[in-house]
Amino acid sequence: MTIKNKIFLSYVLLLIVPLLVITLINYWTSKDMIEKKSVDQFYTVSQLANRQFDQYFMDIENLSMNIFQGKIVQKKLSQPLYSHREPTIDDFEQEKEMTHFLRGIYKLKPGISSILIYGYNGRNYYYHPKRSWNAAYDATREPWFKHTVAKGGAWVLSGRREEKQLYNKFDRRPEEVVTFSRVIKSLQSFEPIGVLAINVKIETLENLAGVNTGPNKLIIYDQDGKPVVASTGFDPRLQGNEFLQVSTVSPYTRWKSAYFASKDVLIKESRQMRNFMMFITVLLLVLASVLAHFISAGIVKPLRRLKAKMKAVERGEFNSREEGASVRNDEIGELTYGFNHMLERIEMLVEEIRRQEQQKREAELSALQARINPHFMYNTLNGLRWAAMMEGNHRIAGWITSFVYLLKFSAKNQDALITLQQELELLRHYVELMKMRNDQFDFRLQVDDNIRHHLVVPFLLQPIVENAIFHGIVPSERKGVIEVNVYCRDRMNVAVIRDNGVGIEEEKLKTLLLPASPSDQGENFNKIGLSNVSDRLRLKFGLSADLQVKSRLNEGTEVIVVWPVIGNEKEEQPDEESFAGRR
Template sequence: MPVNRYLRTVPCTIIEKSPRIARKASITRVTDVIGTMMSPFFGFLTRSFYIKMILVMLAVSLIPLIVLSYISVTVSSSTVESQVNRLNAQLVNQVVDRIELTMSRFRELSEQYSRISSIQSALVSPSSQYYEEVVRKKDLIAVLSTASAVIGNVEGLQVYSAATDEVLSSDEAPSTLEGSKFRPLIEEFLSKCGSSLFLDKSTHPNVPILQNSTYYIARIPFDTFEDLRGVLLISMNNTQFQRQIENIQLGSLGSVSLLTPSGVTIATTSKLERSRDDARTRSILSRWAELGKPNQLEMGTSIVSVKQTKTFDSWIVISEIPSQELTRSAEIIRRTVTYFLIALVTIGGLSVIGFGYQLYRPLQAVKRQVDAIKKGNFEARVTHFAPNEIGDLGRMLNTMAVRIQELLSEQQESEDMKRKLEIRALQSQINPHFMYNTLNTIRMFAMLKDYDNINTLMGKFVSLLRYSMENYDQHVQLQQEIEYVQDYIALLNMRYKYQTQLHAEIEAPLERMSIPKLGLQPLIENAVFHGILPKKMAEGHIYLRVYSHESAEPAAVIIEVEDNGVGLDEEQLEKLRIHLQQEQIGDNIGLKNVWLRMKLMFGKEAQVQLSAVASGGLLIRFMLPADTVRLKEGPHG
């Protein structure tokens, strides 16, 4: 039995333990696979600066941004409120300054016109002559109308004559004081016995003309020790004051009001009903008086600035900004600052994670290598290679520097060969053209059987061919080119009855400067055939000037070719300038060819200018950078 039991229990034990062993084996295999996959990653963490620099840069960059965000959001409300208070006070001061300026102008105008002799002389006793009386009144009304037009923004001018008891106006027909609408104002002024009086709608609520206008009344003459002749009234419509404040924007609920000392509204930007607005201004003035008339006060949820003018009118300016406007502005600022700083935190975090590894010490060596390459020093090499990505970058930079150096050398050789080929191609266009013109001249003398001239011409022609067709050097001294041009002109003078004189003014030592061979001959040929010969002068002149222009920026060497021929008009000059700007060489062998060769030799900074000469003819000026000009040694050096 024990044996049987043993035999029966063994298979059961094996069946029960096999799944556990399998699971342990599977876990081991998974762990091994994970370890194999994560080993490079942990190796990277152990040898690289990346994680350490990420933690440091996050602490250095993101924490200050978070603190700044909190501070900005916290202080935005108080900052907005203080700024609004300051701006509100400035606004009230500006409006008060405008009102005071207007009132001062009222007083100055009244005093000025009450002293005018033409007005005073018109206020005399009625004349027995009806015609004289009419003329006197007409002249006075004309003076008032002219004054009203000159002043500009007043409603009108009126004069009361004490002698005739009439009121004369700039815009109304004359009337007696009894029937005039200005009677209450004039009678009150006369009862005061002063030099001037200011009246607005608060002084006489029942006088209709004071409900829409403000009046300044002055005595005529102004000085009280003189006998009264009359009274001058200057009126301004209250809409003038409304225009001074109507463009002030304080939000949808804010307002600016202009009040009399008694609280009557002269002008306002409030959108409330008149009764509600009057109640609002009365409560503000009452609170303002209780607090001792401060410049600013709080009324409920509003910020109010109040100021009273110091002129005779003593008007009051009230500016009110409800807290809803402040809250709205503060909320916009808080939202904007929050979004902006969240974006900065996000961008900063991504930047730290993406580029933090670049701050490792070997990066300084790579930076020096990059700076050297940027400055054109491709001999510099990275000598210290760290066992990380920066080290690999340093090796690649060394390889790149070597390759760039090789490519630059190959490119330089290619550019030199290309320049030589282009110069030869450009020169090859000139030689056949020149030979054709010269042989045609020889043919003409042969037809005339002028053997002496043929002999002379052939000698010069051979000399010219030797110079123009030698290819061992594409650049020659300026003096050699001038001698060649002189021989060329001598040939032309033998051919034509019109003579051409060449005047050369060369600054030393520029006679040895290097220029393209046959660089001047096409210019001289154009000057002769297109300028001098068509003018049919007995003698033409060509001026060749070469000099340095040190005061230019940068310094330049100037080559000028000027003739006294027929010249070109401005339209033709503009077409020629456009033609010179085109890069295509074409088949032309004149100025365009010379200009292309000059640019090939002296670089893209070289310039050409064409201008008409005042006395007739054409001036061609080449401006060559001084640092590209070389002095050439040769038979003349």
């Protein structure tokens, strides 16, 4: 029997799948039906919540008209503020009359927190049974006040806010309220004379909506979409799809009532029926699985072994060949034979590619390292010629010694890596040669003694210091400083080369590390040198190495070189007279 016939037989035996599909269809159908009926019911409940609020604020609007038209209110807001005379007994009587008037309005509607009147003539009045006027607070800066003034005479309903105009000396926390406000106009001239604010307690609105009664949740949003009242501890943003939401908008307040009902509660009975059907389905599935196991065993086991071998190949284990390919005569045997043959070919190709890449890297390293020598000798010989002409032969011996050391190193060294101590010795000789040509810079070197045996590519620091001299210090035409600091951090070698020269323009800085073109040869060694160092670092150490250049015009340049720590058990000390490379 072929593998195709075995798989077909296994699927035929699993006839339990249609029963599972029917169970799920029945469940989702009943679930959708329950949700649809619930939406209709909750829509009605949401409308009732809106009507409760509408009726309450209609009553508040009527009270505001009573205050608006009150004789004492019109009189006090139309009078100028007595700022240049002592208040009279009549003034005190009118103040008491105003307080008595506001107290009477306050008692007409339960749930009101406070009533405040802001007169444009500087007179302010309020009534709150437990709080006092905060003269240091200016409510005219609040958004609700500005919105009310902008509306002219129409009423404005704020969202949930903190009333800071009134305070209690025993409880400094602001009271949370919703403010019903409108501009008060003179009944004689119809000009604005003040602003009325009626604050409603949040608890009153919560009781009206019944937000904390029953298993379902209710949130009332203001016109800006911010919650005014909500069921305690309920945040719809954290619930995902666990709740069914129905919302309506009040045509009077423009507030939205959103009703949330738990889907788990709604479809509880439907879920119980589904669970029973699922139990029957699982029972039949277990019986069918036992029978299918013996039939599919001959298919699954060899495929699993082959899968494990493929995983091993992904990890680079190309010797993970599958045995027994010649024993089976079905499709699995053919697949195993093809897999083994593919591994042999891949192993051969990987080895060939590895050998070619190694040869390519060695050739590139040799070519890149060789590019640095002609320009270096050009500068050195020019320095020797200049010194001989200007100063005679007094210090030529020392300079020639340094030059011979560098020349021997370049000619004899065949190592791809040298110790940091050798690299620093090369750098010291190079700086000595450069000082004979141009002594307008100080050179400072700081190295951690514990890392001198670490390995580095040859001529890593010299091209960077050369750039600092000829492209940083020399053009500045002043005494400069070049600092080299080498240390180890987090198993990475770090070399920082700084100068206080002329710096590099921003546009040139962007292209500094790009590959050099033939036109970049000669005097534009600034770009070639840094690109050479960056290429050699990447070729030898890969992506773990890095070279960064930071510079600001007329402030100097900083080059940061990072490469991984490769230790050398035996630290070599360079010889002044001869060079012996590591073997």
